[in-house]
Amino acid sequence: MSIIKEVNIILAHGPELSAGGLDYYQLGLWAASLHNCRVLALDPTLPPDELIGRLRAFLLPGKEHRVLLAALEPLRRAQRIIRLLLDEMGINPEFLTVLDLQEALGYLTPQACSLKAQHLIRLAAAMNSRAEPILSLEVPVSTRVLVWGDSFAALKAAVELARLEYSVCMAFPGAGLSPLVPGAAVNQSPEAELLRLLDEARSQAGIRLLPQASLLGVEGAAGDFQVKLATPEGFLNETVGAIILAPELRLMPGDLPAPAHPRLMTLTGLEEILVTPEEVQALRESETASLRVAFLGGDSSPAALRRTLAAVNRLLSLEESQVLLFVRDAKVGAPGLEAALEEAAGAGLIVFKVPALPAVAIVADRPHLTFFDPVMRTEEAWRCDLAILEEGYAPAAGNDELAAHLGLFAGPGGFLQGDNVRNLPVITNRRGIYAAGPGRGVVELDQALAEAEVAVLEVEQLLRRGKASALQGRAVVDRGRCVLCLTCYRLCPHGAISWDNRAIINELACQACGVCASQCPNEAIQIRNFTDDQVVAALETVDPRLTPKIIAFLCKNSAWEAYQAALKMHSTILPLGFTPLRMPCAGKIDIDYLLKAFTFGADGVLVLGCHPDNCKSQEGIRHARWRVEQTQTLLAEAGVDPQRLIYRSLAANAPQDFVAAVNHLLGLLETMKAA
Ligand code: SF4
Ligand code: SF4
Structure with a gap:
């Protein structure tokens, strides 16, 4: 049961004490009559010295104060008061509630505006009076870090961490360090800077390399993960504070069947023979004929397309060559890639954007392609000397198992970061575990290295050299x-x-x-600060005089933001009885809350949360939707129209969707009333 504390209400008003139908004098008198509340009316445009003097006289030093600041557009008009409260007066942010009275304007009569303002103040005071402080606590954590993988992103992370004097355990399944450069030929030597990175990883005393490792299990949580590894030397138990995942990509053949003829080869096969161009030239039909090569696909990612174009350019640089590239959905969304494609086209590459890759048969010892040309709308055939089969980049083979051991929501296609924009760039659903570069997708080298740096920064922020700060x-x-x-x-x-x-x-x-x-x-x-007591206390503020009564449970990560943005659209007039309840996540809204909302007199209830691929808790919105469905069944059994409870997902920057959801429920309630 929460302890109810006194709330200090500051009504910030303009010099005229009345605005847009709100009479601050009357509102102040009313607020002063509330149980456990004190009131100060304050003009935010007063000189700073005078403002601080009045605040100090109101909020006596040495006491822990709960403050509710109610104002029109407070983040603009009463900004200075907020700053003074937080900086000069040292008010705990958990104890400061800022209420925008804008919502109370625009109703037909001053009395309605005033009732609405009173409802909003009572609602905010009910929550604020039960608020508890959240303190930051220093906890000892391990400064050892596990870097999983041997990609250049993994090497970069390991080297940077070692330079920062973290002890690094770099484990990977391969026999030795053999990182790929996405977008480059597999047999191309990495640039000098990358070679230096490799050398430093091998020689840094702070990095322990563990080749041929497999991860058997992970227990614990951020700051104190217990990792069990199997290595050729035996089992290893390591305690690490954080984990960075950057396992190397692997090359995967595309959908076409594996080559069964020497003139059908993968891109890797072509890269091998391109080392000796004479060998390639010898593949021509005759010495006077041009070399005819077809690339079938190779555009599954920007990195794959870049690698394909590198081979195309080398072929085009040979004398008398004719090169065709068949793509389905060329991914050119990477710096310089579109220009590279145009440049290759300028040098003679012919690109066919086709709905399906050509069928390949071997006729008279040569690849024979048949395909539909969508521009000419004709079936075409082409005989060539070499057909290059697509090879794309795929996530490391053991990712599924790794994700299961680490308790991660795996991402699309088997990568290690859940498909959620809130995770970008390197966050996973588990604090202390970060996915960088090839751990989270097919990304090009520059981006992979940048992500490794971000992951190192995250580790730094979390572990703070052995003393993490946790909210208690x-x-x-x-x-x-x-x-x-x-x-x-x-x-x-x-x-x-x-x-x-x-x-x-x-x-x-x-x-x-x-x-x-x-x-x-x-x-x-x-x-804390979203307790059941607080929710019930908030529901108790529902005023029977304000109708229709719509209680809205709003996820603070999306719907609450959309609601706040809607208030700034001057056309927004919410129903007089609209009661917004801020929730930490839609997954916190339980069936009990929804039923209680009806028992406290709601005509309709809204549950608004994030879009499924945007839920900060990944699964919160799924729980919310399920609970809404269960509650609708219970309502129907109790003879209440289940349409009175609706669920919607929306984005934080979509106030129009918020208003549409409210209006939708309002329309349903009006129809029910009329029926
Ligand atoms: S769900 Fe509740 S009762 Fe069950 S283990 Fe967790 S805290 Fe305990
Ligand atoms: S479910 Fe959410 S609130 Fe509960 S322990 Fe996990 S992170 Fe914390």
Whole structure:
């Protein structure tokens, strides 16, 4: 049960004390009558000395104050007061609520505006009076880092970490360091700078190389992962504070069948014979004929296309060559790639953009291609000396197993970073585990190296040379209530839960999403400042005079932002009885909240969260959708129209979608009322 504390309400107003239908004098009198509240009316345009003097007289030094600042457009008009409160007065940010009264304007009568403002203040005060401080705690962590993989990104990360005096364990499945340069021929020697990186990784005392390693298991969480590795020397147990994943890409043949004729070869095969151009020239039909080569695909990624074009250019530089490139969906979205394609076309390359790659048969000992030309709209055939089969880049072979050991939501195509824009560039769903370069996708070398640097920065920020800073008590287990069912352990999307004889939350790894709290069967977990008590207290503020009563549970990462943005669109007038509740994640909204909203008089309830590939907790929105469906069933059983509860996903920058969702529910409620 939360302890209710006094709330200091600051009403920031213009010199005239009344604006847009709001009478601050009356509002102040009303607020002063609220239980446990004190009020100060303040003009933010006063000189700074006077402002601070009045604030100091109101908020006596030496006490812990909860402050609710209510103003029109506070982030613009009352910005100075906010700064003074946080900087000069040292108000804990968890205890400062900033309320935009803009939402209370625009209703038909001053009385309606005033009732709306009162509702918003009461709602914010209910949450603020139950707020608890969140303190930062220094925790000792391991400064050893596991770098998994032998790509250039892995080498870069290992070398940078070693230079920063972290102890690095660099493990990889291969027998030796053999990194690829994406986009370059496999037999092309890397540039001098990359060779230096290789040398430094081999010689740095702070880097322990573990070839032919396999990862058998990982326990623990950020700052204290226990990693079990198998190496030719035996099993190794390492404690590491962070893990960087950059396993090397592998080359994969495309969809066409493997070559069964010497004139059908992979790009790697061509790169090998291009070392001796005479060998290539000898493939011509006669000494006077030109060399005819067809590339079938090779455009599955910018890096693959760059590599294909490198081979194309070498062929075009030979005397009398004719080169055709068949692509389906050329990926030219990388610096300079479109220009490189145009340059090759200028040098004689003929590009066919085809819906399907040509069929290849061997006729009279030569590849014979048949294909549909979408420009001429004709079936075509071409006889050539060499047909080069596509070879794309694919994620490392062991990624699925690695992701399972590490508790990662794997990304599309078998990479190690979940498909979620919030993760970019190197974040995974687990704090302390980062995916860089080939660990997270087919990226070109410059980008892979840049990502390795970002991953190192993340490690630096997390481990801080052995003293990490963790926010204390954001998610709290009531050990007296926990029955160790481990539901929370299974559901936590961030791998932050372990147990002794009760569930334990790792404060460094926890991201306070609340997914565990909403699913705990014994209500043993509370998310500080998003507690069940606070939600109930907020629901109690629903004013029967304000109709229609729509209670909206808004994920703070998307819907809350969209709601705030909607308030800035002057055309937005929300229903008078609209009650917005800020949630840490849609995954925190449990069935109990939804049912309670109706028992507290809601005409309709909205659940708004992120788009599925944008959910910060990855699975939060899936839980929310499931709970909405379950609640709709319960409502129907209780004789309540389930359409009164709706779920929508939206982006933070889509206020129009927020307004559309509210209006949609409003329309349904009006139809129901009329029926
Ligand atoms: S879900 Fe609740 S009861 Fe079950 S282990 Fe976690 S905290 Fe304990
Ligand atoms: S609040 Fe979220 S991150 Fe923290 S322990 Fe619970 S489920 Fe995991």
